[in-house]
Amino acid sequence: MLSRVFGFGRRSFDSLSEQEILALAISSEEDDGRIYRAYADGLAQDFPQSAKVFEAMAEEEDGHRDSLIELHRRRFGERIPLIRREHVRGFYERKP
Numbered sequence: 001m002l003s004r005v006f007g008f009g010r011r012s013f014d015s016l017s018e019q020e021i022l023a024l025a026i027s028s029e030e031d032d033g034r035i036y037r038a039y040a041d042g043l044a045q046d047f048p049q050s051a052k053v054f055e056a057m058a059e060e061e062d063g064h065r066d067s068l069i070e071l072h073r074r075r076f077g078e079r080i081p082l083i084r085r086e087h088v089r090g091f092y093e094r095k096p
Contacts, residue, residue: 010089023081029065033058
């Protein structure tokens with residue numbers, strides 16, 4: 001538990017396998033889509049046109065995710081390893 005809180009045991013990016021890097025990219029696209037949808041939801045009432053922009057951005061991220069998942073299927077099969085940005089030392093952090 002403490003290792004997660006304080007970052008001990010995080011892996012360096014260069015220690016990740018190709019499959020893990022692809023899984024990390026998939027995870028990042030999923031996070032980005034959720035963030036854009038949250039922005040769209042928050043703006044929808046007062047700024048519907050701005051909300052549409054963020055919804056379109058979320059759909060774009062969905063397309064990226066789908067493409068990456070298909071690439072993963074072709075190269076590695078159905079099982080995508082669980083890896084998130086917080087598991088990787090020095091990987092950028094999201095602070096929306």
